[in-house]
Amino acid sequence: MSDIFQEFVKRRSIRRYTEEPVSEEALRRILAVGLMSASGKSKFPWQFIVVRDRAMLEKLSNCRVGVARMLAKAACAIVVIGDKTITDTVVEDCTIAAINMHLEASSLGLGSCYIQGRGREAEDGRSTDAFVRDLLGFPEAYQLQAVLSLGHPLKEARPHDVEKLDWSKVHQETF
Secondary structure, rough: OHHHHHHHHHOOOOOOEEEOOHHHHHHHHHHHHHHOOOOOOHHHOEEEEOOOOOHHHHHHOOOOOOOOOOOHHEEEEEEEEOOOOOOOOOHHHHHHHHHHHHHHHOOOOOOEEEOOOOOOOOOOEEHHHHHHHHHHHOOOOEEEEEEEEEEEEOOOOOOOOOHHHHHHHHOOOOO
């Protein structure tokens, strides 16, 4: 099996982290993968905001009702925003970049979790987009797509069981 296939087998969403920081080298590599990601018509509409400050991570952990609390204990977060004035594929382009960073984190032995931002609600009732925009100060032309938590996993997650994949979801020629 290819190395990339093995990464997919072992990749899991990690929500519990140790207190060990993410190295600058690892973070730079993860961000580089995001910057190299595929983008429709090579528009590259994304911007990444790296959050390491413990107090800011605590505040950011309230950006989604019930699902972002892991940010309070993460070593850092990468906030993925996209300029919606550049392309109509901003959602897809930013998602590709975020998922590529998620996979690279896994390949480096780090844990991460993709937290959907667009179209979601914060703990205080505002949209997740408005909450994060107010917290981090990005311009109106940008739309929050996702937040990626990062850290060293508190425990090792079990890999996917390839033998249990639901192949009934794959169709040949027609549905």
